[in-house]
Amino acid sequence: MLLGWMLAPWAAFAVPVPLDSRVCHAVSPVEGPGAALSAIRFRCGEKPVGYQATRLWLQLAPQRYGLRGEAPTLLVHQTRFDRLAVAFRYADGSIEWQEVRGGDFGDHWRPGAQISFTPRDQKTPLAAITLRVDRLASYPLLRLRLVPAGEAGIETAVLGALIGAALTLLLAGAAYNLSLAIGTRRAYLAWQGAWAATVFLWGAIWSQFGLLLVPGMAGTTAAQASTALSALSILLATLSATSALEKGRIPGPLRATALALGIAVTMIGIPATLARGPLIESVAPLLAAAVLGNLVAVLACLVVGARRGSVEARDLLAAWSVPMAALALTQLVNLGTLFWGGGAQILVLFASAWQTLWLSFAASRRLARMRTERDLALAAEARASRLAEHDPLTAIRNRRGFLEAADALVATAARSQASVALLLVDIDRFKAINDEHGHDAGDIVLCTIAARLAHWESPHCTVARLGGEEFALLTIGADRPPLDFAEQVREAIAACDHRAAIGDRRVTISIGVAEGRHRVDLAKLYREADRALYAAKRGGRNQVRHADTVPAPVPVANGHRPAATG
Template sequence: MEMAVMQPRVYPRNPALKVLAFLAALLLWTGWTDRAAAEVILNHSLCHAVSETLSADSASPPPFSCIGDPQGYQRGSLWLRTNVDTYPVDPRNLVLLVHHSRFDRLKVSFTYADGRSLSQEVNSGNFGSHWRTGGQIAFEAPLRDARLLSITMRFDRLASANLLRMRMMTRGEANVQATALSISVAAALTLLLIGALYNTTLAFSLRRQFPLWQAAWAGCMLVWGTMWSQLHLFILPGLAGAVSAQTCTALSCLAVTMAAFSAVMALDRQVLPEPMRRITLTLAAAVAILGIPLTFMRQGPIETMAAVLGALILGVLIGVALCLGWAWRRGSVEARTFAGAWSLPMLALGSVQFVDTNTIFWGGGSQLLVLFAAAWQTLWLAAAASRTHARLRIEHDRARRAEAQAHELARRDPLTGLRNRRGFVEAAAPMFDVNRSGASPLALLLLDIDKFKRINDTHGHDAGDMVLVTIGNRIARWEGDMCKVARLGGEEFALMVAGMDGFALHRFAQSVRKGIAECNHAEAIGEGPVTVSIGVAEATPDSDFRELYRHADEALYSAKHEGRDRVVFYRAENAGHEAGDNPPIHAA
């Protein structure tokens, strides 16, 4: 018995889903309306005979009965016969299609008016050239001058006669349907493959269970669709028949379980009552458990167990619907996503219980609906996961930018916007590395505003802050790749300068001093210049920031001691003198 789970589809919101929607609409329209006029469904127009034990190959069938249902055939042989001349199909151009393969052997005999009977047969594990896409087995009536009268089919160890579907049509119509069905199946399987790969990628990138469950479900449906459609027989012809049919049953039950788990596990426990969650997951697990004996069953009450399994699947769908509805009312975003993905397929699955879909979609029937619904839901949820992923990436980028801004603000002086001491040390670190390699000279300029306390005492701290801002703006003009500037605290500023030494460094330091002296502070303190004293220290290959700062500070002290508003360079030969000893440090 080949069973499957209907998966959801919803109206799309992206190009991939729009394409799938178009294909699904075309599938529905053509599958329901483009029925061949010469196609004949044989399910309810066959006479039957039963051999309770396997008959010999040359044995004649028991007497046929055209009323009631066959019984006791699962261990033996079931014979089915129909008279061809009662159907509107050209017997000289006839193809018989059988849509069930859980049997050991099927032998089809074509009987002609001249009394001759020609047979074709397939065995489980060897369908030869008779298999067709969509789980079908095709038998073409041999072309003969004599008129074809009847077709007799003998099934050995058939699992269930009620699951058989048989059709007759012309060769041309059979070829058209096979082509259409192959294209549809290939499209659905391709979309499932894309969805499975994409969801797997999302699962690893997002590190969440939901895409992984969805990828596992899509992969399961991909394998199921490949085996149901019999496309795997291109590579593994020995799996034809009962093995593939039983595997499809197991995969369909597993797919139901995975689909339910993917939906329920995606919902936050806080928005879902625990009993509802447990009942739904238990029903889903029961489907997988019941699928185990049903997979291996070749005789017994298969139809009864299939009905129980169908009831369990409906229970799972109802449970999932209740979980999604409850979580939606509690504001769950995941619930809204899954509700959109599950709503229409639930309606479609319900309609399948009342509408016979086995005779439409070029013989693909409900299985083809399941395949397209699975592809639809996979792409829908992949698109939803993509939107979530994109939203998380945006939020992550915003968080990183905010972190970078906070990191930058922690290294900036809030009054002037210049780097603070911490930021200055970090910015200057690469310049020390270049200096150690001998590629570029390096020097530190320490600036201290002259008589700044008098400004605060005379004009107030607000005026003092305005002076600091004005000078900070002026110093910021020298900021660049070769010069890093900062306010180290109070009225002290600093410049780390690379690429200059000797006379060039002297001129630069003097231009800094003069540029600051030219600043206009009329708004803050009225007319009159504000000057700075500058101490300069040049780095050696072995210098670090602490040592260079100490040297520049000694030079700055000398500049203050010698009368302010000047530049003083530190000289290494005077390093042992105390600042109070008034060492002979060169004034520029």
């Protein structure tokens, strides 16, 4: 709109032609031999009647509008007719006729639902301009303007560029809102996208840019389609606004009133769409009242929703404020031929483009905020999950994390028929380390050993601290015997440097190994590895034992074997 006001001086060259006493008229039959222009008896000072089914003649003198010595372009703003002819009568008595008809405007159409007639002789002064219109739908809705021929091209270029920009924004907004509706599954965004698409179609047809693709729509067909789409757009806008608000945010009767008025606008728009005669003038006030009532009801819904804390209501209120004001202005004030001849329609088109931009921005901002909150929640969930599955001291998996990872590896081994090996690792005489050097030194030893064991963590091997000084490694599909792997682990741990914590004291481990194939019972595998670990401890520590080489345990009196600690 700011650009429009900046360019407004260019529209000052146009001279509106009020349908007053300066425009004389006559009525003649459409059928039969056409009357010669010289035989027409024009009457001035009163409005024509009974013209809808006949031929209406209008005559005006350009000199009365301050255009002496200039050959102006006549711009006609009314396309509901069967045929329109314009006669330019020059001062030398010669007459030039130019004509269009419904479905064929030729090269006379201009942006903004205008039809342009420019005299070919730019040197000879004009004495009069006569219009001959067959079956005009409404004389009061007819708008005429005279523009100096040299300025008409500038005005057309400016108006075309602005309409093209507005239509581009509307089309982009429609696509964007519909894509957001699909991604977020929000109904009001779908209605908003449908509204923007409808306004885009209305603007393309009303502006007559659609004639580039479908020239046969020129005239009444395009005007009727524009009326239908404008009524439909109000209903879609109402659905968009009301569906954006939760039921608890606005009173049910207020929502129902807004919807009822939106439907009423569409229903009243049906006869307005089809009307060709006096009915169109009778329907117009009723349609205007329904539109204003709908605007008030929707505005009330948004205000109540915003006061009750609805973010959507605040966004919609900011977005709809401009088009609501524009639409209300068009119903209350006759904008006539302002805005380069686009009148009320061009104002609504600009306001709709603004509304689409604002809502797209608001939806994007809200979606970005939702994504940020979701990402933060996912990150927090991931941190919580990691803390739940990892040992806080050593940062490797704890018992819970080990069991989840081990179950997944065992399932993978079952599908690929790979072997599964479990190594239970216990630090030798760890209690003595704590007793002699303190628990802080013991924690450092645990972290050092855990860091070394973590080197074997891979998609085929998982490492964990099960508790205290006990660790575990579970591997699948190993390309070497589990005993060899266990010996490598034992030697690597024995080579760890603990001098910073306990001086030159050497730390060793004992390892129990159990192996299985195909459908492995993890609990059974753990019991066998634990039995092998107990045997390694009893056998002198700092060694590896395989469960297959360890005799089955002999039950003791209380049903439990002694614990293999230290």
